[in-house]
Amino acid sequence: MARRLGFGCSISDINLYLNSSPRVVINDILDGASSMEVTPIPEWGQWDNKQFNNSGKNKSYYHTFWQKQAFKDLVNNGFRERLAVFWSNHFVIEYKDVNQPAYLYRYYALIQSHALGNFKTFVSEMGLAPAMLRYLNGYENKKNSPNENYARELYELFTLGEGNGYSQEDITETARALTGFNRFKTNMGIIEFNENTFDNGSKTIFGRKGKWGYDDVIDILFEEKKDLIAEFICTKIYRYFVSPNPDSSIISSMAKTFKEESFELKPVLKQLFNSVHFYDSINNNVIIKSPIDLMLGLHHSLSFQYQDNIDLELNLRNKCRDMGQEIFSPVDVAGWQRNHDWINSETLPKRWEFADYLLIKYWKKNKNQFKTFIKALVGSDETDVRVIVIKLKNFMFCPYEIKEEEMTDAINIFMGEVPESYFKDGTWSLNSNSVPKQVYDLIRFFITLPEFQLK
C-alpha cells in the first residue's frame, strides 16, 4: 500500500507500518505530506532577467540545478513529491519555453504548497503564476488583442476536460476576462496587473453576463461547473493512484466529497486510500511505472548506498529524461499520457539498462549491502533457496505469481555458480561469500521481467 502511495517501500517502511492499521498509516502519510515545508527558496528564487544575466552562469545551469533539487526532494519526501509530479503533469509548463529559473522555482513552490490543499485556490494561483502566464501566453493576453491559449487550456486541461461543458464562445469571452496581467515590473521579473490592458467590457461566460475579471472567471467556473470539475479531477487522481480503468462508483463518491469539502484535496485522497476498493487485489499491479516511478521506486525500496563521486540526482534526472520523462518538461501542454505511452521499443531497453545501472552503482559502492539486505528481508537463517527467491520476488513485485518458467530461471540464477550439493549439505547459508553476487544477479534478472514495469 505504501508502495502505491510513494515510491516503493523499503524494509524499514515495512517494519514501521507492519503493526499499524492501514487507516493510521494513510493518515500518517497524508498528514505528514500536508504539513511538510516547501523546499527553501534558492538565492536566485526572485531574480529577474538582468540578475541572471549578470550572474556569470547561463540559465540552463539554474534549470538543471532545480531539476536536481526536485529529484533530491523526490528521494527524501516520498508521497508529497509524488503528488507534486502528478500536479506538474496536470498544470503543465515546459521550463525551456518559460526560460526563467525563478519562475520555475515559484511554480514548484506553488505546487508543493497546494498539492494537498484547496483545488480552487490552486487553480486561481496557478493562472497567475508567472511561469504559467508565460507558458500559455496569459502575459500576451490583452484588451484589443486577446490570446485565447490559457482560457482554452483552463477548461480543456485544468478543470473540465476536452469539449466538456464549454463552447468556443466561452473561451473567447473568458480570454477577455483574463486580460491585464501584462506588465513586467522589471524584465522577466514580477508580472503585474495593468488596468490599461484589461478589457473591462461586458462578457458572457457560461451564460452569465457581467464585466468579469480574473477572480470572477474562477468563481463562475467553480459555481457553474462544480459537478464537471469534481468528476474530472477525481477521475484523474483515481487513474494516477489506482488504475487506468476508472471505476465510476468510487469516483462519484470521491466527487461528492470533493464538492462537499469545497474542493479540498486531502479529504478526497483520504477517502480513496481508505476505501476497500483501493485494496482490492484487482487493482494490484495494473499501473505501468513512469520512468520516475521506476528509478525512484527501485532506489527507495532497496535503500542502498550509491557509488560516491557520482551525482545521483543528475543521473536520475538524465536517465528519466532519456526514458521520456524530463521533469518540468512534459511532451506537451496535456502532459504525459502515461500508461502504454511510456512503453515502446525505444524506452523499454532503456528501462532495462537504467534500472541495471542503479544496481551496478550500488554494487560498486559496497557489494555487502546486498547480503545485509537479503538477511533483513528473509531472516539470516533461511536456507531454502525457493523461499528466498519467492520472498525477494514478492518484495520486488507487489506479491503476485510470476510464471513457473521464470521462477525456474530465477532459482537457477540465484544458485548461480554455487555447487548444487552445497545447498543440500548445509555448506551454503546467507553468510556465504557468494551471497552478495547471488542476490545482485537475481535482482538484475527480476528488473528485466516485463512485469517489473507494473506497480
Next chain:
Amino acid sequence: MKHRKPNELHLKSHDRDHAHWDRRGFLRTLGMAGAGAISFGNSALSVVESPLLNQALSDAYSDRILVLIRLKGGNDGLNTIVPLNDFDLYANKRPKIHIPENKLYKLNNDFAIPNFMNSVAPMWGEGAMKVIHGVGYENQNLSHFKSSEIWATTTPASEISSGWMGRYYEGKYTDYMNNPPEKPLAIQIGGGGNMFFDGDLTTYSFSVSSPQRLKKVAENGTLYENQNNGNHLHGQQVSFLREASNTTFRYASVINEAYESSKAFDAYANDNFDLQMSLVSRFIKGGLGTKVYMVSLGGFDTHANQPTRHEALMTRLAKAIQTFYKDLDDYGMADKVLSMTFSEFGRRVAENGSSGTDHGSAAPIMLFGPALQGSGFVGKHPSLSALDKQGNMASGIDFRSVYASVLTDWLCANAFDVSNAINGPSHEILGLGLGCDGSEKLTMTDDPLLPLHAAVTTDEGISLYLSINEYANVEINVFDLLARKVGNTISSRLNSGKHNFSLIDTDTQSLPPGQYFYKITVNDYKTYSKSFLVK
C-alpha cells in the same frame, strides 16, 4: 557507393526466364514509355496482360517507402504556402506576422513559400514537391489533443482507439500476433505518443532513436511466453508488456544490422529533427525493408512571437528534407521515398495581439519526393474571406482523402484495406501523380481543367485513368479508326481527383486488335483525345 546491391530475394521470386531483367531497368522502361503505354521489347503495347508482367509491376511497387512528418502543435499553413493571389487580404489580416513580398520565393503566380524555406525550392523546380491545399475536416476541433486524435483515428468518436495505419496493418496481417513479419512494418523515430499505428490488438510500429542500444538487446534479450495472462486488467497489462518486450527483441537485430551496415551522411545538421531524418535514411539505405516511417518536429503552437519561431522551424524542416533527399539520391533511393507533412490543424487567418496566431483549421499538406513526377498544387486554396465564426478557413479536402490516396496510390493498398483503415466520410482519391498501375505516369499541369489521362489494360478490358484538379462535367467516348463509336460512353460530373473508367469490357465488347481513340470533353467545350492499341 552509388548503387545499392540488387535485392536477391526479389530476384528469386521471379520466373527464371526473366531473371535477367532487373527491376530498375524495367521501371526505366516504364518511365520511358510514358502515359500508361509500355514499351516492351520491339513492340509498342498499351496493354499489360501477362500475369508475369503484373507480378513484375507489383514488385516494382513493393519497395516504396512513406515518411510521415508530423508538425506538432498546429502549423501555420498561411505562412507556409503564402497566397499571392490574395496577398493584400492576407497581409491585412496579419499586419505583424505576414511574410513580406520581398521575402518570398514564388512557386507560381498564385503561391509562394517564404525565403527561409528556400532549401526545398530546387525540389519544386525538379518536380519533386506537391502541395495539397486546404486540408482539414468538417467541424474542426480546436484542441491539439482531440484534433491529433482525430487525425490518427480518422473519427471524432472517442471510443475508437485505433489509428488508420494500425487498422490498415491489422487488416493486412491478420495473423500478426502469431506470425509477425520479419521486418517491422512501421518505425517511429523517438517516442510514440500518437495512435497512428495502434490497432485493436497491438501497435504495429517499432519506436527507435538509439539503434546502437539495440545491439545489446539483440544479444541478450529473451522472448517471453505470452499466453494465459488472464482477462483482468493486470493480465492485459502483462500481455501488453510481454508483447512489447518480444517485439523489441524480435526486431532488435534487423534494425541494428540495417543501421550498422549503412553509412552516415555528414550533411545533416546536429539537431534532433535532422537526427530523426538521418536515422530513417540509414534504415532505408541499410535495406531494412520497413515501408512506413514517422518522424516529428514540435513547437508549431505559435500563439506568440510567431515570426522568429516559425522561421526557425520551417528553416530546419526545409533543410532537413533537402538533405534527406540528397542523401537518398546518392544511393539511388530517392524515387522510392515519398514524404508527407501534416499537422493537427492550421492557424487562424487573423493574427492575435501577441505576434502569433490562435488555433485554426484547414492547412496545406506538403508532399516531397521525385516519385511525384511533377510539382504542383492539388485542390483549391481555401478562401481567406469566407470564414467561420472563429475566423477560420473552410477545408476543401478532407484529410481522409489524402490518407486514402497515399494508401491506394503509393502503398498500393486495395480498396478493401483502405476502407478498413479509414473511418468517417467517404473519401476520394486525389490526383497526386502517384499510382500502382501505370497511372502515376500522368503528369501534372497548371490548368485545373486539363485532364491527365492514360489507357491501361486490366483483366476486364481497357481502363482509362483520368485526373482533373477541379469539379467538371466530363464526357468520354471511344472510337475506332473509322470514327465509329465503340466501347462505353461515360458522361459524368466529376470531383477533382483521380478517376478510373472502363472504356472497353473484354467480356461483352470484343474488338479486333488495332488502334482506337478515346475523346474526353470537359465542360462541353474542351476536348482531348488520344489513341491506344488493342492487341
